Amino acid sequence: MNKIPAMQLAAWLMALSVVAMGLGLMTGSLGWEWGVLWTDPIVQDIRLPRTVGAWLAGALLGLAGALAQGLFRNPLADPYLLGSASGASLGVAIALSLGLWGSASFADMSQAMQWAMRLGLTGMAFVGAWAAVLLTLLLAKGVEHTLRLLLAGVVVGVVLGALTSLLTLISPQTLPAMQSFLLGNTSMLSGQACVLMAIVLLLCAGLSWIFSPLLDGLRLGESTAQSLGLRVVPLRIVLLAVMGLATATAVAQTGLIAFVGLVAPHLVRAKFVGRSASMLVLSSLMGGVLLTTADVLARGLWAPQELPVGVLTGVLGGGYLLWRIHSSQMAGSSV
Amino acid sequence: MLKFLLGVCLGVWLHTAQAVTVVDDRQVAVTLHQAPQRIISLLPSLAETVCVLGACSRLVGTDKHANWPASVKALPKLGGLDDTQLEALVRLKPDVVLLAKSARIIARLEELGIPVLALEPQTPADVKRVLQTVAMVLQLPDAQVQADKVWQGIQQQVDQAQSRIPAQAMNATVYFEASTGGYAAGEASFIGDILLQLGLKNIVPKDMGPFPQLNPEFVVRANPQLIVLAQPMATNLAQRPGWSGIAAIKNKRVCVFPSGQADILVRPGPRLGEAALLISDCVQRSFAP
Numbered sequence: 168m169n170k171i172p173a174m175q176l177a178a179w180l181m182a183l184s185v186v187a188m189g190l191g192l193m194t195g196s197l198g199w200e201w202g203v204l205w206t207d208p209i210v211q212d213i214r215l216p217r218t219v220g221a222w223l224a225g226a227l228l229g230l231a232g233a234l235a236q237g238l239f240r241n242p243l244a245d246p247y248l249l250g251s252a253s254g255a256s257l258g259v260a261i262a263l264s265l266g267l268w269g270s271a272s273f274a275d276m277s278q279a280m281q282w283a284m285r286l287g288l289t290g291m292a293f294v295g296a297w298a299a300v301l302l303t304l305l306l307a308k309g310v311e312h313t314l315r316l317l318l319a320g321v322v323v324g325v326v327l328g329a330l331t332s333l334l335t336l337i338s339p340q341t342l343p344a345m346q347s348f349l350l351g352n353t354s355m356l357s358g359q360a361c362v363l364m365a366i367v368l369l370l371c372a373g374l375s376w377i378f379s380p381l382l383d384g385l386r387l388g389e390s391t392a393q394s395l396g397l398r399v400v401p402l403r404i405v406l407l408a409v410m411g412l413a414t415a416t417a418v419a420q421t422g423l424i425a426f427v428g429l430v431a432p433h434l435v436r437a438k439f440v441g442r443s444a445s446m447l448v449l450s451s452l453m454g455g456v457l458l459t460t461a462d463v464l465a466r467g468l469w470a471p472q473e474l475p476v477g478v479l480t481g482v483l484g485g486g487y488l489l490w491r492i493h494s495s496q497m498a499g500s501s502v
Numbered sequence: 503m504l505k506f507l508l509g510v511c512l513g514v515w516l517h518t519a520q521a522v523t524v525v526d527d528r529q530v531a532v533t534l535h536q537a538p539q540r541i542i543s544l545l546p547s548l549a550e551t552v553c554v555l556g557a558c559s560r561l562v563g564t565d566k567h568a569n570w571p572a573s574v575k576a577l578p579k580l581g582g583l584d585d586t587q588l589e590a591l592v593r594l595k596p597d598v599v600l601l602a603k604s605a606r607i608i609a610r611l612e613e614l615g616i617p618v619l620a621l622e623p624q625t626p627a628d629v630k631r632v633l634q635t636v637a638m639v640l641q642l643p644d645a646q647v648q649a650d651k652v653w654q655g656i657q658q659q660v661d662q663a664q665s666r667i668p669a670q671a672m673n674a675t676v677y678f679e680a681s682t683g684g685y686a687a688g689e690a691s692f693i694g695d696i697l698l699q700l701g702l703k704n705i706v707p708k709d710m711g712p713f714p715q716l717n718p719e720f721v722v723r724a725n726p727q728l729i730v731l732a733q734p735m736a737t738n739l740a741q742r743p744g745w746s747g748i749a750a751i752k753n754k755r756v757c758v759f760p761s762g763q764a765d766i767l768v769r770p771g772p773r774l775g776e777a778a779l780l781i782s783d784c785v786q787r788s789f790a791p
Contacts, residue, residue, distance in 0.1 A: 196593055287609075343584050354585070359613075
């Protein structure tokens with residue numbers, strides 16, 4: 168297969184990002200609109216933040232996905248591996264149910280409930296995602312054993328998922344809101360959310376660039392990495408934290424967007440082999456392109472109706488993965 | 503003459519341009535500087551409230567579920583509470599957006615400087631309060647009187663419904679199935695309140711919450727004399743385990759409402775009088791000798 172140098176691929180992805188964002192600005196509630204007025208408050212206040220926000224969320228997920236696959240040396244690893252998705256869902260379910268119970272009076276609530284109400288959906292999703300990752304690390308008794316981490320992640324995912332189901336069953340009125348979070352949604356992104364995600368993206372990309380030699384070392388196996396002089400455990404903790412932060416931030420703002428984090432690194436790998444540092448940045452760019460494109464399609468395909476963006480990423484991402492599995496390249500190699 | 507006319511116009515303008523401040527169900531004080539002429543409702547019962555107060559023509563958009571009165575069906579549909587189409591909504595340039603407290607879009611609309619009023623009627627008492635609040639927001643002349651008039655009409659319907667309940671149906675036990683999966687409407691729900699006012703005894707007491715999911719055994723054990731449910735749930739009732747022995751099934755005292763009417767029963771809005779009449783009609787029919 169033809170491989171492309173990192174800089175060239177990055178340039179391509181940036182160009183694609185610009186095109187996708189341009190289309191994003193032109194896709195409105197009534198379908199495509201050629202010639203966008205910058206002064207139009209609808210473009211400035213609604214389309215711009217949601218388009219940029221979709222790119223940023225996608226970039227965060229792409230980065231987290233590449234980190235997950237590198238850290239666990241598993242092509243099926245995704246950003247939600249350590250339970251952050253189910254943690255975020257539980258956080259949102261709690262916030263939604265509290266919103267119902269809390270309708271009586273704010274003052275009567277316990278301290279913890281008041282605190283949860285103030286955090287709101289976004290805050291609770293973020294806290295939930297983090298809490299789940301911490302719980303996973305705790306259950307795995309640290310980060311030394313890859314398999315134990317993976318299993319702990321599965322356990323946390325199942326248990327928190329069950330609690331979420333229980334909550335929505337007790338208060339079925341929260342079901343539609345819950346569904347919209349689970350599917351992922353970019354339509355409510357604001358300028359503030361964009362600034363927040365941009366800061367987190369810069370931080371995460373910077374940290375993972377600096378500590379990426381661990382991933383290069385891990386490719387040769389854990390013991391080899393250790394013998395190369397890499398301090399595997401502390402580095403792994405840092406990178407897991409970066410992955411958790413990137414995932415929690417994206418999930419809190421956009422809900423559980425499927426497959427972007429899983430597919431972005433695969434797409435990059437199809438065109439590029441090289442250092443992990445470049446791999447991470449390219450995956451991040453790819454994630455941004457993917458989610459912006461999906462967002463444009465979600466708005467444009469059925470306008471003025473809107474599809475939840477998560478449905479599109481799921482269908483497109485799943486389709487792509489299936490195609491990769493059946494194509495000969497993947498059957499023989501280890502991806 | 504011209505001066506006089508101008509004076510009249512100015513007077514009218516001053517009258518209508520008074521700022522009004524109302525406190526919504528989030529306990530947030532919302533100030534509207536003018537009587538809103540372009541209103542968007544994201545909750546069907548709120549669109550109904552605006553319409554019964556005679557301001558239907560001021561609605562410019564609704565959520566996807568709003569379907570009464572017929573005129574709102576023609577308005578642009580802007581999604582639901584959780585998937586509101588923000589851009590389409592903003593494009594309609596609303597003066598105020600009426601919605602439920604749980605609407606995700608509230609924070610975003612406030613950022614964009616669009617006034618939002620979160621009202622969430624859940625009980626008949628709420629319906630009255632929401633009528634009054636909306637009448638104030640609309641800045642109708644004699645807002646309170648108008649709201650009271652509508653409420654009195656509703657009360658009359660409820661009274662009428664009450665008087666139609668046959669004596670032998672008084673205190674009859676009733677099971678209201680709210681949705682598939684065994685969710686019941688308890689005494690604490692909106693419809694439960696109406697059933698109570700009609701003198702029927704709900705098998706789901708208040709402390710179980712408004713829409714609890716019941717163990718199927720619970721219904722069989724409670725042995726209700728009347729069962730109320732909507733069309734989609736009403737097939738093969740007697741074949742549900744244990745149901746063939748329930749008094750309501752044996753005596754064929756089952757009220758089945760087509761889904762169009764089910765809207766009236768479950769929406770805590772100004773059609774609650776109509777809901778009471780629907781139920782009393784059915785009770786009358788099923789308890790006829």
